[in-house]
Amino acid sequence: MAEPGSVQLTRVSLMLPDSRLILDDVSLDLKPGTTTALLGRSGSGKTTLLRMVNALVRPTSGSVVVDGTNVLELSVEDLRKLRHRVGYVIQETGLFPHMTIGRNVALPLELAGKSAAEQERRSAELLQLVGLDPASFSQRHPHQLSGGQRQRAGLARALASEPMLLLLDEPFGALDPLTRAEMQTLLRDLLRRVKTTALLVTHDLNEALFLADNIVFMEAGKVISRTTPDQVRTSLDPAIAAYRNAAGGNHA
Numbered sequence: 547m548a549e550p551g552s553v554q555l556t557r558v559s560l561m562l563p564d565s566r567l568i569l570d571d572v573s574l575d576l577k578p579g580t581t582t583a584l585l586g587r588s589g590s591g592k593t594t595l596l597r598m599v600n601a602l603v604r605p606t607s608g609s610v611v612v613d614g615t616n617v618l619e620l621s622v623e624d625l626r627k628l629r630h631r632v633g634y635v636i637q638e639t640g641l642f643p644h645m646t647i648g649r650n651v652a653l654p655l656e657l658a659g660k661s662a663a664e665q666e667r668r669s670a671e672l673l674q675l676v677g678l679d680p681a682s683f684s685q686r687h688p689h690q691l692s693g694g695q696r697q698r699a700g701l702a703r704a705l706a707s708e709p710m711l712l713l714l715d716e717p718f719g720a721l722d723p724l725t726r727a728e729m730q731t732l733l734r735d736l737l738r739r740v741k742t743t744a745l746l747v748t749h750d751l752n753e754a755l756f757l758a759d760n761i762v763f764m765e766a767g768k769v770i771s772r773t774t775p776d777q778v779r780t781s782l783d784p785a786i787a788a789y790r791n792a793a794g795g796n797h798a
């Protein structure tokens with residue numbers, strides 16, 4: 547039996563109807579409880595690859611296996627169940643604007659059939675966990691929060707269903723450097739505590755070095771290097787050295 551949170555993408559490619567090859571024979575193996583960062587230039591295919599994990603994008607060839615199950619063969623109903631077990635955080639948070647923060651965070655719990663009391667209790671606990679005082683934030687709407695606070699609420703919602711897998715697509719891309727550093731520390735602490743598998747798309751090498759166990763570099767739809775933070779810090783590979791030089795280095 548596959549361990550919860552294991553992910554194997556094997557030789558996936560995506561060719562668009564106009565014959566553009568967006569992903570070219572990419573394989574990725576995420577071990578349970580580890581964090582993998584995808585780094586690469588804009589347009590190299592990082593988001594597309596991440597979205598393949600929960601079948602938001604389907605490859606034209608190759609397989610996508612989560613917890614031992616080929617997600618490309620799942621029924622609509624089973625795919626829905628799988629997505630409930632996957633936390634998804636994007637730059638724009640995806641919070642519903644017409645719902646309060648408390649309701650937004652509780653939504654996965656409601657979908658999982660939890661009682662109203664349980665939803666309220668867990669939602670307050672999760673807000674606390676990401677550093678938002680429930681008494682002050684539960685009843686507000688997303689537009690009444692700063693970008694950083696919204697990102698915290700988005701993270702709380704992603705954690706609500708105790709996900710086996712967290713997909714993080716440039717989660718802190720829109721934040722100022724100080725708030726971003728705060729959120730990176732928060733995420734690192736959370737990842738250590740909840741021990742979920744995580745896949746992080748980022749442009750920021752320092753973010754990858756700070757958060758990830760494994761770093762995968764992409765270029766033009768291909769994986770060009772699979773490394774670890776320690777290897778990146780000392781690598782003589784010119785492509786990796788170029789990233790290092792561009793990043794300057796604060797967490798590294």
Ligand SMILES: Nc1ncnc2c1ncn2[C@@H]1O[C@H](COP(=O)(O)OP(=O)(O)OP(=O)(O)O)[C@@H](O)[C@H]1O
Nearest residue numbers: 562568586587588589590591592593594595747749
């Ligand atoms: N639905 C789509 N239809 C057509 N082309 C697409 C679609 N989605 C992505 N692409 C193209 O696929 C390529 C890879 O896009 P993707 O968003 O995966 O890159 P990325 O590495 O995440 O970029 P960024 O860092 O800018 O977010 C780009 O050339 C993009 O224009």
